[in-house]
Amino acid sequence: MVAIGEKAPNLKLGKWVQGMETNFDKEGDNVKLVEVFQVNCPGCFMHSIPEIINIYQKFKGDGLTVMGVATAFEDYDKNTLENLEMLLTTGEVVGDTKQALSQYGQLKDGKLPYKIPYPVAMDSLVKEGGEPTKEKMTAFIKNQLPDFDSQPEDYKQQIFERVKGYFKSKEYSAETFEMYSLQGTPSTILVDRKGVLRDVSFGQTVNLESMIQKLLSE
Incomplete structure (x- = not known):
């Protein structure tokens, strides 16, 4: 378990699907923002990812690194590497995401109207087996x-x-989802220039932009 104020351990990832392979230790003294989402998560695509794209466009030249991590803690048949690859290459969405975005008229020819511009990886998924330990x-x-x-x-x-x-x-x-004790998706992980974990948020992040501005000026 990682606590706020401690050094942020590297993300544990299965595969980089888009962009250059990277991690906290490779991003020097940049501020690092990680957007954790699931492919089958309507709220991620309606609110959170567009907000993170705006932040990325606004601050990418000022020392901010943004990374996306697609995870899976439910709907394992939909939150797959294959569906992530399809999403990033063609803009096609699946399941609840497709249903909700269609309903709200947010798809263009059945696809996402925007592209995720920053690097995206799949969380490291480890097959569960046997009884969970008491610890x-x-x-x-x-x-x-x-x-x-x-x-x-x-x-x-x-x-x-x-x-x-x-x-x-x-x-x-x-593994990344559990290591950072995330409660669901969308979630964000924010790490300062020194590699220290400064914030972990679930759902709508009201003051994310002001926190980033503060960290960039430190």
């Missing part, structure tokens, strides 16, 4: 419920059972 479940729970230890025993037991069910239903572990 793994405890770490997962404490990240979501910091006061878990002070809860009554029967409540703790219920939570353990639910988390065990969750882990058993998972086909894969997405």
Whole structure:
């Protein structure tokens, strides 16, 4: 688990699909912004990715590096490397993303009306197998419920059972997603010029641009 204020470890990635292969340690003293999305995530394509593209266009000459990471923590049949490659080469979208964007008239000839201009990689997906360890479940729970230890025993037991069910239903572990304890997609990871993790956000990031401006001026 990585904490805000600590050195940000390199992203664990499966394959670079677009752009030059890179990572935090290769980006010198640039500010680094990572956009974590799923191919099957309507909100990612309706709001978050267009916002990140704007930020990229605005600050790319000022010392900001932007990277996209496609992850998968559900819908493993849709959040695939093949669908990511199709998206980046042809603009075609699938599943819920296609349905929502069609509904809101945001597709052009059935495809995304914009191209993602920054490098994009697929998260490293590791096949899950067997029973999750108690340590793994405890770490997962404490990240979501910091006061878990002070809860009554029967409540703790219920939570353990639910988390065990969750882990058993998972086909894969997405390594970057889990290493940064992300809660869903879209998420952003922000790292300063010294390589220190400064922010991790899930959903709409209201003050992302002002945080980036502040880090660029440090």
